[in-house]
Amino acid sequence: MKTNKLLIKTKKGLSKDIQNILPDYEPKLNKSRRFIPVCAPDIRGNELKYVKDCLSTNWISSAGSYVKRFENSFSHACQTKYGVSCSSGTAALHLALASLGIGPGDEVIVPTFTMIATANTVVYTGAKPVFVDADQNTWNIDSSLIEKSITKKTKAIIVVHTYGYPADMETVVALARKHCLFVIEDACEAHGATYKGKSVGSLADVACFSFYGNKILTTGEGGMLVTNKKNIADIARTLRDHGFSKRRHFWHEHVGFNYRMTNLQAAIGLAQTERINQLVRHRIENAKLYKKCLKGIKGIVFPPESSDRGNVFWLYTVLIEKSFKVSRNNLRCLLADEGIETRPVFIPVHLQPVYYQDCFSGHFPVAEDLCSRGLCLPSAGLLLKKHIELIAGLINKYSDQR
Numbered sequence: 001m002k003t004n005k006l007l008i009k010t011k012k013g014l015s016k017d018i019q020n021i022l023p024d025y026e027p028k029l030n031k032s033r034r035f036i037p038v039c040a041p042d043i044r045g046n047e048l049k050y051v052k053d054c055l056s057t058n059w060i061s062s063a064g065s066y067v068k069r070f071e072n073s074f075s076h077a078c079q080t081k082y083g084v085s086c087s088s089g090t091a092a093l094h095l096a097l098a099s100l101g102i103g104p105g106d107e108v109i110v111p112t113f114t115m116i117a118t119a120n121t122v123v124y125t126g127a128k129p130v131f132v133d134a135d136q137n138t139w140n141i142d143s144s145l146i147e148k149s150i151t152k153k154t155k156a157i158i159v160v161h162t163y164g165y166p167a168d169m170e171t172v173v174a175l176a177r178k179h180c181l182f183v184i185e186d187a188c189e190a191h192g193a194t195y196k197g198k199s200v201g202s203l204a205d206v207a208c209f210s211f212y213g214n215k216i217l218t219t220g221e222g223g224m225l226v227t228n229k230k231n232i233a234d235i236a237r238t239l240r241d242h243g244f245s246k247r248r249h250f251w252h253e254h255v256g257f258n259y260r261m262t263n264l265q266a267a268i269g270l271a272q273t274e275r276i277n278q279l280v281r282h283r284i285e286n287a288k289l290y291k292k293c294l295k296g297i298k299g300i301v302f303p304p305e306s307s308d309r310g311n312v313f314w315l316y317t318v319l320i321e322k323s324f325k326v327s328r329n330n331l332r333c334l335l336a337d338e339g340i341e342t343r344p345v346f347i348p349v350h351l352q353p354v355y356y357q358d359c360f361s362g363h364f365p366v367a368e369d370l371c372s373r374g375l376c377l378p379s380a381g382l383l384l385k386k387h388i389e390l391i392a393g394l395i396n397k398y399s400d401q402r
């Protein structure tokens, strides 16, 4: 039994014990027998050929032709007109917010159950993130809780398609329309996902993707903003590149950033986009096999699925219930000892020391519950059938432990 407390305190003097919500420290991976990483890229297409082409033609910066080709092909795959590549998913989110004119004095609604960059980028602009709890069934922002968080200062809502499962876009977009707000899709985990037959990325004003090494489609590091709105694409493109004026060199009408993507990254991205269907299919096949193998085990909650939303299962994530014989934290240790790397789910943003102190921390029971029970299993597209069967077999074995 744990008796030690981990108290976090707000500046208002409120305190909360989060010891039982937080995942334990990382277990030690025993790689002596095998190592199954939680994620790894699949770069077996034209990646090497295109990168070699960049090197042999001497085009390695952001001025090379692969950048435009990648932007065109990826935005096309998202059913959007414009793509603005950049250095990371975080940069894409910051560019999106800045392009919409969000800044000091504004509020932006974000789910608390997400990766930290979703909230941080709001802070970069000088605006304030306002957190909303997760939905028990979808793990995405609970759209029924959004309206009461809207104030006169609210300018935008960011939705995250968590672990590849599309958020409740119809409700969010209708709310945004009613209150004249922008909607940004944080689609960093959801390449290729669909919502009522439409591609994620095309469902709101602007969407952001990450191409970090563990994402479904990768350029090592990288990101892209996609949109159907020319004015947003134009300003994002300018802000990405120091706010350079197109007409006169070294002339600046905006405070821009350097968020450019290199030709080398774009070369990899183009090759990845050529195989996007295959990369997505592998994630879905992994999920099917996991579900089949884990089905009979008591105390495991499967990731959300529904007939009108195409989950792409970026990380195959399950919840470990009380009826499972060992805790989530102990299960991670047992798997780590077998050389199997896992991740806990996100620690909600409202519990992060940097946010808890300054913002008032509300009541977010669903996000906290997910945090205490969620487990991301190995999910690489290249994962072998026998690996999934092994992992599921071990989980089955531990479920019988007393």
Ligand SMILES: *Cc1c(COP(=O)(O)O)cnc(C)c1O
Pocket: 088, 089, 090, 091, 114, 115, 117, 118, 160, 186, 188, 189, 210, 211, 212, 222, 223
């Ligand atoms: C990965 C991720 C990001 C950040 O992407 P980077 O490329 O690492 O900057 C942002 N939001 C979500 C939801 C993510 O999963």
